[in-house]
Amino acid sequence: MRALTVYSTRGGNGKTLTALFLGIAAVKRGLKTVVIDADFEAPSLTHLLSNQTKELTWVDYLENDNIDITDLINPNIIGNLDIIFSPPPRIGKNFLGWKADNWWKKALQKAIVAKKELELLGYDLVIIDNQSGTSYNSVNNMVFSEISIMVLRPSNYGLGATESILKEIFNTLKGMNRRMDYYLWNQVHRVSDQDERLLLDQFLEKWDDRLTALGLKKLGSVEYNIKLNLELLNDNPDLNDQFNLIKDNYNNLMDTILNF
Numbered sequence: 001m002r003a004l005t006v007y008s009t010r011g012g013n014g015k016t017l018t019a020l021f022l023g024i025a026a027v028k029r030g031l032k033t034v035v036i037d038a039d040f041e042a043p044s045l046t047h048l049l050s051n052q053t054k055e056l057t058w059v060d061y062l063e064n065d066n067i068d069i070t071d072l073i074n075p076n077i078i079g080n081l082d083i084i085f086s087p088p089p090r091i092g093k094n095f096l097g098w099k100a101d102n103w104w105k106k107a108l109q110k111a112i113v114a115k116k117e118l119e120l121l122g123y124d125l126v127i128i129d130n131q132s133g134t135s136y137n138s139v140n141n142m143v144f145s146e147i148s149i150m151v152l153r154p155s156n157y158g159l160g161a162t163e164s165i166l167k168e169i170f171n172t173l174k175g176m177n178r179r180m181d182y183y184l185w186n187q188v189h190r191v192s193d194q195d196e197r198l199l200l201d202q203f204l205e206k207w208d209d210r211l212t213a214l215g216l217k218k219l220g221s222v223e224y225n226i227k228l229n230l231e232l233l234n235d236n237p238d239l240n241d242q243f244n245l246i247k248d249n250y251n252n253l254m255d256t257i258l259n260f
Ligand SMILES: Nc1ncnc2c1ncn2[C@@H]1O[C@H](COP(=O)(O)OP(=O)(O)O)[C@@H](O)[C@H]1O
Pocket: 008, 010, 011, 012, 013, 014, 015, 016, 017, 018, 044, 186, 187, 188, 222, 223, 224, 225, 226, 228, 229, 232
C-alpha cells in the first residue's frame, strides 16, 4: 500500500481536485483506493460529493479508541472510489486553539493504526487531502504519507512562503523514512503567443530550479481548464464527466507516482 498526501501552503491551489482526480485515475486502473478529507479548516469533499452515508468521520476515528475504520469508509462514491469525510470546520472562539498539542500526538498514533487497518482491508492507495499552511495536522499527514504532492500555481504570490515553509518541514522529515516529495504546477495558463510562452517558461524554470534545490521532484503540470472550472460551479457536478476532460494528464501523473 502507498500513502500520499496532497498539500499546499495556501488554499485554492487545487489540492482537493488533485486528490480526487488522482483517486479516480487510480480506481480506473484497478487500484483499491480511499481518499481521506483531512483538511479540518476547509473540508470540501462534502460539497463536491453529496452521497455521504456514514456519520462517523476521520476526526471521530482520530480521537476515539473503539471505532472500526470500516464505519468511516463511504464506499463507491465515484465509481469504485471510497471516501472518508471530515466534519464541518469549527468556527468562532474555538477555531484557533482547536485541539491541544497532546491531541495531535495521539492523532498521529491513531492515523498510523488506521494505515495498518487500511492495508489489511486490501487498499493499494490512500490519498490524504491535506490542510493548507503549517499546522500539527498538515505535518502529521506528511509523516503519515511516504509520498507528498505540493500543488503550486504559477503566481508571484505565495511561492516564497511555500519555499520557506518547505525548508522547515523537510528538515523535520529528513531521514525519517524513504519518501518522495513532488511538486505539481496546477492551473497553468494556456498561452496564446511566443511572448506569453516566454514569460511563463521563464517563471516556471526559475522556480523549477529553486524547488528542485529543496529536494522536491517535479511531478508534472496541469493547465487551467475553463470548462472544468465552470462545470464545477454546478451544485451536483458529475465528477466522472469532468475527470474525462483532463484524464490524460492525471493518468500520466499516476504513472509517475506508481513508479516510485
Ligand atoms: N486545473 C484546473 N483548472 C481549472 N480550475 C481548477 C483547476 N484546479 C483547481 N481548479 C479550481 O480551483 C478552485 C480551488 O481548487 P481546490 O481543489 O478546491 O483547491 P484547494 O483544495 O487547494 O483549496 C476550485 O474552484 C477548482 O475548481
